[in-house]
Amino acid sequence: VPSDRPGRTLPRGLPSPPPTREAGRVTATGVLGAGVVVAAVGLVVTFRGTRWPGRLLGLTVLALGAVVTSAAGAAPTTVERHAGAGVVAVLAAAVTAAGMLTVLRWLARRLDDDPERPDAAPTSLDEGRG
Amino acid sequence: VSVAITLLAPVLGAGLVALLPRGRRAAAALSIALATAAAAIAALWVAWRGGARSWRLAGPWDTEVVVLADGLALVLVLTTAVVGTAVVAVAAIDEARHTGGRATGDRAGARTRDAHDPRGDLPGAATAVTATVAANWPGWLGLWAAVQVLLVAGDLLTIYLALEVVGLLGAVLVAGGGDRPAVLAGTRYLAAELVASLTVLVGFALLWHATGAFALADVAAALAAAPSATAPGLAGPGLAGPALAVATLGLLLKVPLAPLHLWLPAAHSRAPGAVSPVLSGVVVTTATVVAVRLWVQTAPTALPPATAQLLGGLGVAAIVWGGVAALRATGTKRLLAYSTVSQLGQLWLLLPLARAGSADGVSGGLLHAVAHAPAKASMLLAAAVLAEDAGRDHVDALDGVASRRPLSVAAIGLAGVSLIGLPPTAGFAAKWQLLDASLATGQWWWAVAIAGGGLLTAAYVTRLLTPAFVPPDREPGPAGTPAAARRDAREVVALVLAATTLVLGLRPVEALTLLEVGAAAAGGTP
Numbered sequence: 001v002p003s004d005r006p007g008r009t010l011p012r013g014l015p016s017p018p019p020t021r022e023a024g025r026v027t028a029t030g031v032l033g034a035g036v037v038v039a040a041v042g043l044v045v046t047f048r049g050t051r052w053p054g055r056l057l058g059l060t061v062l063a064l065g066a067v068v069t070s071a072a073g074a075a076p077t078t079v080e081r082h083a084g085a086g087v088v089a090v091l092a093a094a095v096t097a098a099g100m101l102t103v104l105r106w107l108a109r110r111l112d113d114d115p116e117r118p119d120a121a122p123t124s125l126d127e128g129r130g
Numbered sequence: 131v132s133v134a135i136t137l138l139a140p141v142l143g144a145g146l147v148a149l150l151p152r153g154r155r156a157a158a159a160l161s162i163a164l165a166t167a168a169a170a171i172a173a174l175w176v177a178w179r180g181g182a183r184s185w186r187l188a189g190p191w192d193t194e195v196v197v198l199a200d201g202l203a204l205v206l207v208l209t210t211a212v213v214g215t216a217v218v219a220v221a222a223i224d225e226a227r228h229t230g231g232r233a234t235g236d237r238a239g240a241r242t243r244d245a246h247d248p249r250g251d252l253p254g255a256a257t258a259v260t261a262t263v264a265a266n267w268p269g270w271l272g273l274w275a276a277v278q279v280l281l282v283a284g285d286l287l288t289i290y291l292a293l294e295v296v297g298l299l300g301a302v303l304v305a306g307g308g309d310r311p312a313v314l315a316g317t318r319y320l321a322a323e324l325v326a327s328l329t330v331l332v333g334f335a336l337l338w339h340a341t342g343a344f345a346l347a348d349v350a351a352a353l354a355a356a357p358s359a360t361a362p363g364l365a366g367p368g369l370a371g372p373a374l375a376v377a378t379l380g381l382l383l384k385v386p387l388a389p390l391h392l393w394l395p396a397a398h399s400r401a402p403g404a405v406s407p408v409l410s411g412v413v414v415t416t417a418t419v420v421a422v423r424l425w426v427q428t429a430p431t432a433l434p435p436a437t438a439q440l441l442g443g444l445g446v447a448a449i450v451w452g453g454v455a456a457l458r459a460t461g462t463k464r465l466l467a468y469s470t471v472s473q474l475g476q477l478w479l480l481l482p483l484a485r486a487g488s489a490d491g492v493s494g495g496l497l498h499a500v501a502h503a504p505a506k507a508s509m510l511l512a513a514a515v516l517a518e519d520a521g522r523d524h525v526d527a528l529d530g531v532a533s534r535r536p537l538s539v540a541a542i543g544l545a546g547v548s549l550i551g552l553p554p555t556a557g558f559a560a561k562w563q564l565l566d567a568s569l570a571t572g573q574w575w576w577a578v579a580i581a582g583g584g585l586l587t588a589a590y591v592t593r594l595l596t597p598a599f600v601p602p603d604r605e606p607g608p609a610g611t612p613a614a615a616r617r618d619a620r621e622v623v624a625l626v627l628a629a630t631t632l633v634l635g636l637r638p639v640e641a642l643t644l645l646e647v648g649a650a651a652a653g654g655t656p
Binding site: 032035036039043046052055059063065066067069072075084085087089092096097099100101103107108111 | 190191192193194287290291294295297298301302305310313314316317320321323324325327328329331332334335336337338339344
């Protein structure tokens with residue numbers, strides 16, 4: 001079996017080495033799947049949370065999974081024509097998610113600091129009344 | 131040039147207003163709103179005469195921003211500008227009144243700080259029209275800018291980022307009401323938006339992986355070149371279907387459709403008077419626009435017919451749930467917020483109609499969004515005036531208000547006629563188009579849902595208006611004398627906004643034609 005290096009051959013019967021691009025794509029697919037699983041776990045934790053700390057933890061895990069997924073989805077081996085844009089996309093996604101989480105944490109802390117908190121402690125993401 | 135001015139004016143205006151002294155902010159915001167509206171009219175005129183256009187703006191590191199100036203984007207940009215200008219005008223008028231009133235100790239809304247009813251009887255902070263906008267003009271203009279960017283965005287990254295900014299600023303403006311219920315509503319709103327945005331991001335990332343493209347046009351080309359039927363699996367175009375499904379799940383929460391809508395009524399009813407109209411009239415339609423971009427324009431054959439029927443079913447659930455909840459609500463703003471849920475359900479009926487190949491269904495659904503925006507904004511502006519007048523936001527507080535505030539009641543009535551779908555309003559034209567498309571595609575069940583939704587709307591609009599014509603038990607005038615009719619400029623603005631549904635209803639063909647400009651190539655041509 002001819003090799004891509006001059007003067008070397010691979011043992012007969014073994015498959016040819018996959019191209020780097022294909023290997024990168026397979027890796028990206030694996031990371032993509034892992035990111036989706038992490039995001040799904042975060043989603044479950046968020047909706048099962050009955051207090052803001054629990055929800056924030058779930059949202060953080062969800063954000064982590066989403067950013068990992070976007071990193072795999074926008075990997076240079078995937079979006080070849082816009083490899084740099086892929087990096088920008090991941091950074092932008094991470095920054096905006098972190099920003100929204102920060103604002104949410106700040107608002108949740110305002111609720112926790114409220115002296116009227118026991119009267120209206122949130123039990124779900126919706127108000128569900130009226 | 132007109133598109134650039136339309137997009138940049140609110141962005142630059144947000145920064146400019148932040149630098150101005152507080153007393154000059156309202157006037158500056160009004161100038162920016164008028165400039166944006168004029169540019170939006172010019173952009174739509176250019177599209178009407180010359181057809182749709184798209185631009186690919188190249189940035190550093192291979193980045194690319196795609197701008198779509200098609201009929202869908204520009205009509206909704208103009209709708210946003212009309213609603214935005216009206217709200218800014220009302221807020222500016224109200225700010226001037228409050229500034230004058232404060233000097234004489236007659237601060238409007240100060241008497242309404244105590245009552246709190248979880249079913250919707252709001253305290254005064256939510257009825258003061260400019261309570262937050264005056265303090266947060268930059269945030270308000272930033273929200274407007276983000277909505278416009280979202281409407282014209284033609285690539286997945288810009289769409290995602292704009293969705294994030296719209297959600298963030300919307301929640302901050304809701305929480306800016308200041309009291310605990312407003313902060314709680316804003317926090318829940320932001321949590322829901324964050325879940326939705328991140329789910330959309332996961333869907334978009336899968337789509338990037340499936341197609342290797344960011345721009346909607348490139349995604350459409352990749353899917354057309356390698357349809358999923360010939361390339362199954364989870365590493366190529368076969369992933370596009372699941373990717374779009376995940377993104378749609380996030381959009382369903384953003385819209386929101388039943389049963390994911392439960393964050394909306396609190397957020398929209400607790401928001402300050404000048405924020406609710408924009409949220410209920412304009413912001414809610416943006417997620418649907420993204421769904422149309424994805425399912426109708428980018429991957430028209432990727433939506434399985436059964437899934438299209440499921441999405442339509444969720445729309446029907448929203449129609450019924452929102453309509454029944456509106457009938458039971460006690461607060462005026464909460465009633466209108468549930469009405470928004472119900473109307474959004476009708477909007478989503480366009481997807482099963484589009485899947486059946488009905489262009490009329492798509493344009494009818496989009497016209498429904500265009501008709502709903504000024505109608506709902508007008509109702510909320512008028513409701514804020516009435517709530518301020520009555521001292522609380524409660525349907526029972528509207529007793530006999532027609533004699534005191536005839537213009538506000540007229541605005542609610544006229545906008546209500548459009549929401550119900552009666553001629554000659556734009557709501558009628560939109561629902562007629564949807565009904566026609568339902569019957570033409572053999573999906574009669576959607577026609578039943580639209581007709582039922584109209585009846586529910588008629589019931590809750592009647593419930594809202596009936597007390598206004600019933601003489602109150604006790605006259606609020608001094609010494610038992612009947613209260614004289616009062617008018618102010620804010621009511622005139624609300625009535626003019628409601629009248630736009632009438633104007634649009636008299637020229638529905640032009641509106642529908644404009645919405646269809648560039649619809650075939652809206653994915654954006656390189």
